[in-house]
Structures are given as C-alpha cells and as structure tokens.
Amino acid sequence: MTFREVCLSGEYRVAVLGATGVVGQEMVKVLEERNFPVASLRLLATERSAGKELEFRGEAVKIEKAGSSSFRNIDIALFSAGSAASRKFAPLAVKAGAVVIDNSSAFRMDNQVPLVVPEVNSQEIAGHNGIIANPNCSTIQLVVVLKPLLDKAGLQRVIVSTYQSVSGTGKDAVRELQSQTGALLRHRKAHRNIYPHQIAFNIIPHIGDFEDSGYTMEEMKMVHETRKILDMPDLAITATTARVPVFIGHTESVYVETVSVIPLKKLILLLLKSPGIKLVDDTANNKYPLPIMTEIYDEVLVGRIRRDLSIETGLNMWIVANNLRKGAALNAVQIAELLPQDKADRPEEK
Amino acid sequence: MTFREVCLSGEYRVAVLGATGVVGQEMVKVLEERNFPVASLRLLATERSAGKELEFRGEAVKIEKAGSSSFRNIDIALFSAGSAASRKFAPLAVKAGAVVIDNSSAFRMDNQVPLVVPEVNSQEIAGHNGIIANPNCSTIQLVVVLKPLLDKAGLQRVIVSTYQSVSGTGKDAVRELQSQTGALLRHRKAHRNIYPHQIAFNIIPHIGDFEDSGYTMEEMKMVHETRKILDMPDLAITATTARVPVFIGHTESVYVETVSVIPLKKLILLLLKSPGIKLVDDTANNKYPLPIMTEIYDEVLVGRIRRDLSIETGLNMWIVANNLRKGAALNAVQIAELLPQDKADRPEEK
Numbered sequence: 001m002t003f004r005e006v007c008l009s010g011e012y013r014v015a016v017l018g019a020t021g022v023v024g025q026e027m028v029k030v031l032e033e034r035n036f037p038v039a040s041l042r043l044l045a046t047e048r049s050a051g052k053e054l055e056f057r058g059e060a061v062k063i064e065k066a067g068s069s070s071f072r073n074i075d076i077a078l079f080s081a082g083s084a085a086s087r088k089f090a091p092l093a094v095k096a097g098a099v100v101i102d103n104s105s106a107f108r109m110d111n112q113v114p115l116v117v118p119e120v121n122s123q124e125i126a127g128h129n130g131i132i133a134n135p136n137c138s139t140i141q142l143v144v145v146l147k148p149l150l151d152k153a154g155l156q157r158v159i160v161s162t163y164q165s166v167s168g169t170g171k172d173a174v175r176e177l178q179s180q181t182g183a184l185l186r187h188r189k190a191h192r193n194i195y196p197h198q199i200a201f202n203i204i205p206h207i208g209d210f211e212d213s214g215y216t217m218e219e220m221k222m223v224h225e226t227r228k229i230l231d232m233p234d235l236a237i238t239a240t241t242a243r244v245p246v247f248i249g250h251t252e253s254v255y256v257e258t259v260s261v262i263p264l265k266k267l268i269l270l271l272l273k274s275p276g277i278k279l280v281d282d283t284a285n286n287k288y289p290l291p292i293m294t295e296i297y298d299e300v301l302v303g304r305i306r307r308d309l310s311i312e313t314g315l316n317m318w319i320v321a322n323n324l325r326k327g328a329a330l331n332a333v334q335i336a337e338l339l340p341q342d343k344a345d346r347p348e349e350k
Numbered sequence: 351m352t353f354r355e356v357c358l359s360g361e362y363r364v365a366v367l368g369a370t371g372v373v374g375q376e377m378v379k380v381l382e383e384r385n386f387p388v389a390s391l392r393l394l395a396t397e398r399s400a401g402k403e404l405e406f407r408g409e410a411v412k413i414e415k416a417g418s419s420s421f422r423n424i425d426i427a428l429f430s431a432g433s434a435a436s437r438k439f440a441p442l443a444v445k446a447g448a449v450v451i452d453n454s455s456a457f458r459m460d461n462q463v464p465l466v467v468p469e470v471n472s473q474e475i476a477g478h479n480g481i482i483a484n485p486n487c488s489t490i491q492l493v494v495v496l497k498p499l500l501d502k503a504g505l506q507r508v509i510v511s512t513y514q515s516v517s518g519t520g521k522d523a524v525r526e527l528q529s530q531t532g533a534l535l536r537h538r539k540a541h542r543n544i545y546p547h548q549i550a551f552n553i554i555p556h557i558g559d560f561e562d563s564g565y566t567m568e569e570m571k572m573v574h575e576t577r578k579i580l581d582m583p584d585l586a587i588t589a590t591t592a593r594v595p596v597f598i599g600h601t602e603s604v605y606v607e608t609v610s611v612i613p614l615k616k617l618i619l620l621l622l623k624s625p626g627i628k629l630v631d632d633t634a635n636n637k638y639p640l641p642i643m644t645e646i647y648d649e650v651l652v653g654r655i656r657r658d659l660s661i662e663t664g665l666n667m668w669i670v671a672n673n674l675r676k677g678a679a680l681n682a683v684q685i686a687e688l689l690p691q692d693k694a695d696r697p698e699e700k
Contacts (some may be wrong), residue, residue: 119432186533196636201642205639215656215659238661253555283564291551291552307563
C-alpha cells in the first residue's frame with residue numbers, strides 16, 4: 001500500500017517513538033481522544049521499556065524496542081525520544097516511507113525542515129521532505145498568541161520570562177519534585193538527581209545548558225524558533241526561562257511592543273476569534289490563566305492583558321498552556337491531522 | 351530623657367508593632383543579630399497575641415496589646431502590622447516622640463514621608479517628620495540593583511516579572527502552602543483560605559487587589575515606589591507580579607534598557623562594588639541566585655546578567671532577595687541605624 005493509497009483510505013499506520021515518556025504517553029492519549037484515523041499503532045521505545053504495554057482504544061499495545069526496521073509499513077511516525085534518537089531514527093523512518101513529526105530539537109533549525117504550529121504556519125507543512133519539526137513547548141504557546149498580534153499590529157519586540165513545570169524535563173523530574181517536596185515537609189533532606197539544585201519550594205533559572213552568551217539553550221530556542229515560525233529572522237526577542245515547582249503547565253509573562261497601537265478592546269476581540277486561544281481574563285472574578293487549569297483546557301490560555309502605562313505600544317500578557325499537550329503531543333497530532341490534504345497528491349511519498 | 355540625649359547615649363528604646371507577624375519576628379531577630387543599640391524593647395501586637403513571649407538576647411519579652419499609650423518613652427518604633435494599624439498608631443507614636451519606621455504601604459506615597467532604601471537614598475532620612483516608610487519587598491530588591499545602573503548609564507525603561515514567595519503574605523499563607531502541598535501529595539483535596547486559588551504546585555498572577563487599569567496593587571507599588579525612590583517620576587517601568595509555591599525569597603526577572611551602553615564587564619565590576627549586592631553569576635558552575643539561598647544571604651543576589659542580543663542597551667538580570675529581611679525587617683533596621691547621625695541635632699524631636 002502506498003502512502004497515497006493509505007491517505008486516500010483515510011487511515012494511517014502510526015508509530016510513536018519514545019512511547020513510555022511523558023510526551024509519548026500523551027501522544028497515544030491524544031491520538032485516541034481526537035479520533036485520529038489510526039489503522040495500526042506501533043509503540044517504540046528503548047530496550048528498557050520493551051515488553052511493557054500501553055492502552056489504546058481499550059486494547060493493550062505492546063511496546064517494541066526501536067530498531068532499524070521499526071518503520072516499515074508506517075505512514076506517520078511521531079517522535080519524542082530526544083535529539084539523539086531523532087537523529088538516528090528519522091532518516092531510517094523517512095527512507096522507509098514514513099512522515100516523521102519530531103518533537104526533539106534535532107531538526108528544528110534545519111532549513112529543509114518545516115517548524116510548525118498549525119494555528120500559525122500550517123502552510124509550511126506542504127514543503128516538508130519527510131520530517132516536520134514540532135517546536136519547543138515554551139515557543140508554541142508564545143507564537144500562538146504572537147501571530148494574531150503580528151498580523152494586526154506588527155511586532156517591534158518581545159520580552160519573555162517563563163515559569164516552566166517539571167514535566168517538561170520528564171518523568172524523573174516529576175518524581176524528583178514529589179520526593180523532594182515530601183522530604184522537606186517532613187523536615188528531611190531533599191535529595192537531588194535531575195536538577196542542579198533543589199526544585200521543591202525553589203525557582204531555578206536554568207533550563208538546558210548555558211551558551212557563551214550567558215543565555216541557556218532553552219532561552220535561545222525561544223528566540224530562534226519564534227523567529228523561524230513567524231518568518232521574522234530579525235525579530236527583537238529575548239527570554240529568561242526558569243523552572244518552577246509545578247507539575248504540569250508552562251506559564252509565560254510576556255511583554256510585547258507592537259509597531260502600531262492596537263486598542264485593548266480590539267486586541268481582546270482579536271484574541272477571542274484567533275485559533276487555539278482561550279481568553280481567561282476576568283480579574284473582577286479572579287479569573288486569569290493558571291498552570292493547574294491546563295489539566296482541563298487544551299487551548300493556550302491568555303489573560304492579564306493590559307497596556308504598559310508608560311509606552312503606548314507596550315502590552316503585558318500572561319500565557320499558560322499544557323506543555324505536554326499543546327506544547328508537545330497535541331501540536332504533533334495537529335500537524336499529523338493536516339498531513340493528508342497536503343500530502344496525498346505529492347508523488348515522492350510511497 | 352530627650353531623643354537627643356538618648357541618641358547621644360547611643361541606646362534606643364525600641365518598640366516593634368506587629369511583633370508576632372513573620373516580619374515583626376524577623377525585626378526582633380535582626381535587631382539582635384546586628385547588635386542594634388537597644389536600651390529597651392517593647393513588643394506590641396493585637397489582643398490575640400498579648401501575653402505571648404518572644405526571645406530577645408536570651409530573655410523572654412512579653413507581648414503587650416498595642417494601645418494609645420504604648421509609645422510613651424519609645425525612641426524608635428518599627429511598624430509591621432498592616433496599613434490600618436499604621437494609620438491608627440503612627441500619629442500617636444510620633445506625638446509621643448518616637449520616630450516611626452513603617453513597613454506598611456500607608457504612608458509610602460505621602461510627599462511628607464521619605465521612602466528609603468539605605469543603599470539607594472539614605473539622604474532622604476534627614477527630611478523626615480517622624481515617619482519614614484519602608485518600601486514594598488519587591489521594590490527594595492529592584493532599586494538596590496537599578497541605582498548603580500541609573501548612576502552609571504541612565505535608565506530608559508524597566509520591565510519586571512516577579513516570582514514571589516508566600517511568606518510575603520504572612521504566616522497563614524505559609525501554613526496554606528504547607529497544608530495544600532501535603533494534601534496533594536497524599537492525593538487529597540487542597541483546601542484554600544488565604545489565596546483565591548490553590549498555591550501548591552501552581553502560579554498565581556495576582557498579588558493585591560486589581561485596579562481598573564488591569565494591574566494589581568503590588569504591580570503599581572513597584573511602579574510608583576521605584577519612581578519615588580529613584581526620584582524619576584517619569585521612569586518607564588511596568589511589572590507583572592506572581593505568587594509562586596516558595597516559602598521565603600522573592601525572585602525577579604528584570605529587563606532594563608539603559609540610556610547609554612554599558613559594557614558587560616564594567617557592569618559586573620559596578621555591581622561588585624555597589625552596596626547591598628552580592629553577585630552570584632557563575633553559570634559555568636551552575637551558580638545563579640535562588641530563593642533558597644536567601645536563608646543564608648542578607649544581600650540582594652544578582653546573576654544571569656546578559657545583554658539583550660537584539661538591543662545594545664538592553665540587559666536581562668535575575669534578582670533574588672529575602673523578602674522578610676532585606677525586603678522588610680532588615681531594611682527597616684538599616685534605616686534605624688542611620689537615624690542618630692541624621693537626627694541627633696534636629697531640635698524638633700524630644
């Protein structure tokens with residue numbers, strides 16, 4: 001069966017690489033929740049996880065060890081196993097005929113690879129050569145909100161400070177926050193293994209390695225990826241990223257200076273009708289985005305919208321999203337959902 | 351004994367109003383730690399706390415109910431019992447001859463009242479009329495760092511996002527974070543009483559009431575107080591303040607645009623020699639300011655200093671300080687330490 005035939009049949013043979021990770025598990029959940037047309041599901045992981053099972057549509061699916069032949073007869077491969085695994089397996093998967101949607105940073109800045117947030121630049125999907133990159137979690141929720149602003153009023157500069165949850169680091173980090181918190185509440189020592197400092201009841205301004213510039217990799221991802229997704233290579237954007245003792249949900253305090261003034265009421269209306277956004281901005285009733293809300297909402301939550309009282313084109317916003325879902329698994333599946341229309345007529349897939 | 355005579359004797363009769371609060375208790379500790387020349391110490395609180403005891407220099411001091419005659423024979427009264435108590439008792443204390451150093455927001459924006467951070471504007475102390483205001487915790491740590499920058503390179507604009515600990519709210523908030531965290535770790539419901547939302551494993555962008563502008567009182571305190579302390583009534587400054595599940599230590603992600611470019615090395619040297627600042631900026635060894643460090647350090651901790659790669663005059667910094675000490679009790683006692691030189695020759699105090 002060719003990719004084209006599969007596309008026309010409307011059912012995909014899907015593989016998830018890194019299926020036991022926090023994002024991988026979420027990918028399987030999202031495929032089911034969104035009724036993604038899955039003909040078959042292959043779950044791949046390292047040898048350590050092989051033999052375990054995950055449930056999909058009420059059936060147990062056995063996890064297989066990823067290998068060079070794992071992507072035979074796969075149409076769509078969702079990758080979330082880290083950059084090294086992506087570099088190793090993506091070329092094999094593409095060669096086997098699959099389209100790879102990669103959640104790692106391996107190919108994001110590759111000129112040949114589209115970096116896609118469906119609400120922002122879905123048109124880029126058509127140009128792919130077998131790999132489509134899923135942006136960094138903190139970038140995704142930012143650009144979903146920046147895009148309508150850019151289109152309406154232009155972007156002069158962006159200054160972001162983040163409050164990122166530990167699930168962004170993975171399962172072991174979630175356990176570390178749990179165990180440290182429990183220990184400290186019992187007046188015991190908080191042992192650390194994943195983070196360079198205690199994360200319980202603390203804030204760590206260090207996500208990813210430090211570069212010579214003094215910025216972390218995470219901060220520079222936000223800069224480079226935002227520029228690529230918005231197609232603004234010279235956008236003035238700077239970020240400070242910090243890890244906070246929160247399990248799920250990334251928060252961003254975002255300062256935006258637009259080119260032209262956009263009245264606040266117009267901005268609210270604009271965001272209300274923009275895709276993927278849920279406005280939570282009713283301070284009179286103590287309503288504003290909170291990380292714990294992301295257990296319920298898949299949208300990017302925006303609130304605390306207000307004008308910089310000293311600069312007419314300046315705006316402050318508070319942006320929260322589920323880093324495992326919109327920041328990773330959901331965005332990847334949304335890309336997959338856009339594949340058929342774009343891909344069915346492309347002759348090179350077979 | 352007149353204030354002048356007491357000043358010349360070098361010993362002060364000190365009162366602490368709000369002695370059982372988190373800041374009040376810290377005031378008593380700081381007075382002892384810094385060997386403040388205390389001739390006598392009177393601890394004042396509401397009726398609820400009267401009769402309890404606090405230790406000072408190895409002796410138990412009984413807490414008295416604050417009343418209209420509580421400030422007789424008091425030279426220095428440190429207030430930390432909220433704005434209502436300050437408005438009620440400050441005039442009485444001043445009339446009785448005491449100098450009030452007030453940690454509430456009651457008088458901070460009063461033109462007749464100096465708003466003082468000793469490292470920044472100690473010269474203002476001389477102009478007091480009996481009351482000196484202690485700024486808001488998040489303002490203090492900010493201006494200690496902004497002042498040398500202002501003097502060296504001028505300030506064009508300031509954009510701040512905060513990560514504020516629950517002790518800034520008080521003892522009940524500390525207990526709420528403890529109990530909610532414990533409950534959630536045991537998969538029980540997190541009851542809330544102090545904050546409008548769960549604070550454990552969450553971030554709440556809401557400190558103080560909301561104003562019509564959409565800003566909170568805390569955010570506007572940072573704007574107004576910073577302008578007053580730096581004597582820059584038109585400074586372009588905007589803030590987003592958030593409560594985080596941290597017990598002690600406020601964190602600020604600060605973006606500063608200076609008027610002239612200051613080379614990064616010069617800035618580091620400048621901050622190294624500036625009063626009240628401890629540089630913690632060695633990313634190669636994972637060293638940067640953390641809230642848990644404020645259990646040890648009284649200085650304002652600054653790190654993650656780096657140039658905005660897209661704007662030559664833009665700088666990012668990460669500023670952390672102990673909100674109960676430098677942000678409140680310590681700053682108040684530092685003001686008291688500067689009183690004698692300034693006040694002994696002023697004839698109006700008696």
